Amino acid sequence: MPKRFGTDPGNEEKGHPKRFECxxxxxxxxxxxxxxxxxxxxxxxxxxxxxxxxVNAETRQRVLDAVRETGYxxxxxxxxxxxxxxxxxxLVMPTADGxxxxxxxxxxxxxxxxxxxxxxxxxVINPSHPEEEVATCRRLVASGNVDALFLAYMREKDPRIxxxxxxxxxxxxxxxxxxxxxxxxxxxxxxxGAFYDAARLLAQLGHRHFALINGPxxxxxxxxxxxxxxxxLAEHGLTLREECVQHSQMTDEHGFRAMERFLQLExxxxxxxxxxxxxxxxxxxxxxxxxxxLGTDISLIAHDDVLPMLKPENFMVPLTTTRSxxxxxxxxxxxxxxxxxxxxxxLPQQELWKTDLIVRASTGPAPAGx
Amino acid sequence: MPKRFGTDPGNEEKGHPKRFECxxxxxxxxxxxxxxxxxxxxxxxxxxxxxxxxVNAETRQRVLDAVRETGYxxxxxxxxxxxxxxxxxxLVMPTADGxxxxxxxxxxxxxxxxxxxxxxxxxVINPSHPEEEVATCRRLVASGNVDALFLAYMREKDPRIxxxxxxxxxxxxxxxxxxxxxxxxxxxxxxxGAFYDAARLLAQLGHRHFALINGPxxxxxxxxxxxxxxxxLAEHGLTLREECVQHSQMTDEHGFRAMERFLQLExxxxxxxxxxxxxxxxxxxxxxxxxxxLGTDISLIAHDDVLPMLKPENFMVPLTTTRSxxxxxxxxxxxxxxxxxxxxxxLPQQELWKTDLIVRASTGPAPAGx
DNA sequence: AAGGAAATCCAAAGCGCTTTGAATTTTGGG
DNA sequence: CCCAAAATTCAAAGCGCTTTGGATTTCCTT
Numbered sequence: 001m002p003k004r005f006g007t008d009p010g011n012e013e014k015g016h017p018k019r020f021e022c023x024x025x026x027x028x029x030x031x032x033x034x035x036x037x038x039x040x041x042x043x044x045x046x047x048x049x050x051x052x053x054x055v056n057a058e059t060r061q062r063v064l065d066a067v068r069e070t071g072y073x074x075x076x077x078x079x080x081x082x083x084x085x086x087x088x089x090x091l092v093m094p095t096a097d098g099x100x101x102x103x104x105x106x107x108x109x110x111x112x113x114x115x116x117x118x119x120x121x122x123x124v125i126n127p128s129h130p131e132e133e134v135a136t137c138r139r140l141v142a143s144g145n146v147d148a149l150f151l152a153y154m155r156e157k158d159p160r161i162x163x164x165x166x167x168x169x170x171x172x173x174x175x176x177x178x179x180x181x182x183x184x185x186x187x188x189x190x191x192x193g194a195f196y197d198a199a200r201l202l203a204q205l206g207h208r209h210f211a212l213i214n215g216p217x218x219x220x221x222x223x224x225x226x227x228x229x230x231x232x233l234a235e236h237g238l239t240l241r242e243e244c245v246q247h248s249q250m251t252d253e254h255g256f257r258a259m260e261r262f263l264q265l266e267x268x269x270x271x272x273x274x275x276x277x278x279x280x281x282x283x284x285x286x287x288x289x290x291x292x293x294l295g296t297d298i299s300l301i302a303h304d305d306v307l308p309m310l311k312p313e314n315f316m317v318p319l320t321t322t323r324s325x326x327x328x329x330x331x332x333x334x335x336x337x338x339x340x341x342x343x344x345x346x347l348p349q350q351e352l353w354k355t356d357l358i359v360r361a362s363t364g365p366a367p368a369g370x
Numbered sequence: 371m372p373k374r375f376g377t378d379p380g381n382e383e384k385g386h387p388k389r390f391e392c393x394x395x396x397x398x399x400x401x402x403x404x405x406x407x408x409x410x411x412x413x414x415x416x417x418x419x420x421x422x423x424x425v426n427a428e429t430r431q432r433v434l435d436a437v438r439e440t441g442y443x444x445x446x447x448x449x450x451x452x453x454x455x456x457x458x459x460x461l462v463m464p465t466a467d468g469x470x471x472x473x474x475x476x477x478x479x480x481x482x483x484x485x486x487x488x489x490x491x492x493x494v495i496n497p498s499h500p501e502e503e504v505a506t507c508r509r510l511v512a513s514g515n516v517d518a519l520f521l522a523y524m525r526e527k528d529p530r531i532x533x534x535x536x537x538x539x540x541x542x543x544x545x546x547x548x549x550x551x552x553x554x555x556x557x558x559x560x561x562x563g564a565f566y567d568a569a570r571l572l573a574q575l576g577h578r579h580f581a582l583i584n585g586p587x588x589x590x591x592x593x594x595x596x597x598x599x600x601x602x603l604a605e606h607g608l609t610l611r612e613e614c615v616q617h618s619q620m621t622d623e624h625g626f627r628a629m630e631r632f633l634q635l636e637x638x639x640x641x642x643x644x645x646x647x648x649x650x651x652x653x654x655x656x657x658x659x660x661x662x663x664l665g666t667d668i669s670l671i672a673h674d675d676v677l678p679m680l681k682p683e684n685f686m687v688p689l690t691t692t693r694s695x696x697x698x699x700x701x702x703x704x705x706x707x708x709x710x711x712x713x714x715x716x717l718p719q720q721e722l723w724k725t726d727l728i729v730r731a732s733t734g735p736a737p738a739g740x
Numbered sequence: 741a742a743g744g745a746a747a748t749c750c751a752a753a754g755c756g757c758t759t760t761g762a763a764t765t766t767t768g769g770g
Numbered sequence: 771c772c773c774a775a776a777a778t779t780c781a782a783a784g785c786g787c788t789t790t791g792g793a794t795t796t797c798c799t800t
Contacts, residue, residue, distance in 0.1 A: 041750045077450035078786035095480045106476040110465045113495035122492040125483030411780045448756035
């Protein structure tokens, strides 16, 4: 039971506002006070601040200066009420047994937060079983608590996209679906290209037997990475054997088991691609355990999301990687989402980031005779 | 530059509200409409909904029924403006090179979100270098964008607590600091007890040489876990050798290296405690690599935060663990935080959760003669 | 120098909710 | 049956911002 407030302390100010302003450690100035201070109307000040054109340049400058001096910050709740915008972005966090509430998510989130906090944007974090993602999205939008949505963990023919397009809520997708028109706003990295480049490098180094330790097979990025790999191999007259492909959560353990399995094959691979440095961790372990020398007996390239806690250069044998910062992607998406909200123009923007291929010690020429 | 709206579509409703209400797929009912519908004043309806006592029981029921029928949901922005409460909770996310924006954080966050979304609470996620945490907290509170703070990653004599106590913003700490009065609201698990229990079990099984693979040495939970271990050993006339203690980020790699190092000692430990299943992953790997048999040659107990992606029962040799769900902690803290905000009573509540000690196959009697 | 367009600026009306201060109805004791 | 106290209910005043619809001024054209 909420209890009633006593007399609102704010009322006591009424008598001698000036006095109290000194005491109450700069109790936030509000628009009214600011405009009085400037001898302008609230309208004009508001417009000056929000970049409307019908304000004299000089006046605007005066306002801006005053803002700096007084430390004025508009009350977000009031803005939200007046504009009808919620000032926050929603994100559905997949979460269930065996589903990746993983390292990668945290890193990405840090990027989002980084940017959002600069603009006083909030988050509504809505954990959801992957099965119910569509419903959760819809509910989130309907709640009116968010004015933009962030989507990730795209699948093939992901139903969320079509659904979101019917609503008028802006959204940005991290990744791209497959098999649906790509006319929605997204930010993705060139997964196909990354693994194409990586595989090609290894092929050029003479490797003929490849393996791929990938993410879950239902996620779009996994599919693309495989495609890139296959394509590069094809160009060298090589194929990727199905028994040399692993699809699973990107944990160390899965990396380990996959590699272990590969090494027991009749003709084990000498070149391995990993979808994450986390997977690589396990794979390298298996390689060591088998007594093989990374970079000599077997080459490995991993995709590096630039997780601060797992740096490829710190591996015993530094890892060759395709690199793209997950955090940077988070920042960028937050920026776009916020821009969308503020301008109200949902330009279906698409961005595809190239990855860097960074050669370190884990890659070398194919061992002779293999 | 924000562009001006056209004529507000909402205005068109004015003429024939009834008509449009049918079209605009149940455009949210607001308090005014609801009260008219009931033939009551907004005041009364508002009070009925917020649990104020001066409302007739029958009237309240009528209101509640109407809410159910109309699907009325108060506009949060308006509430925030009227009450001055922000309806959101702030969290400072430590993030820097080598700092754990780790798995554990994501899991905890899922718990927070789970609960918060039920009450329409938002988050303000503020990444910050650990060095600047105090300043970030202060700024976050000053921004007026949050009305409660969540703190984690407690250190010894953590300065944030004293700071927060001077502010009037409610907060809940996940964990407990050390060396400062514990008169603040916290939720912690009994780390000392957990590791005491674990170490005692191993001692009872005849183990005499112990090792501890712990989290960062500056974090309170690490300190407590070590203390619990030492205490249990002392009761059995044993000591924990300094060279058998590892403090580091809780990654697989650190677990591996630590274990590797231990096994090279003159007298290697036969009993190992790990602060996380993630660490255990690495440790187990090192054990296998050394050709030792887990549960026979060497026993291991890990603390299990119940990460969905790393279940102790799925290890090759299922892990004996001390268990406490991180996600449950997140939920509980969110609940408390929200309660604090709504009732405005900052009762300095303390909770200390006991952990479960679950015996699986990774523990066994000390090998003979060791 | 007059008239109209363009440039600026303003008063006031909300946005949807909470809370105050007072009115109205019930209830209970004498 | 009357009156004060208790129980209910209400009208109206904000909360701080945005936006509409004018008002006022300035600047050009002819």
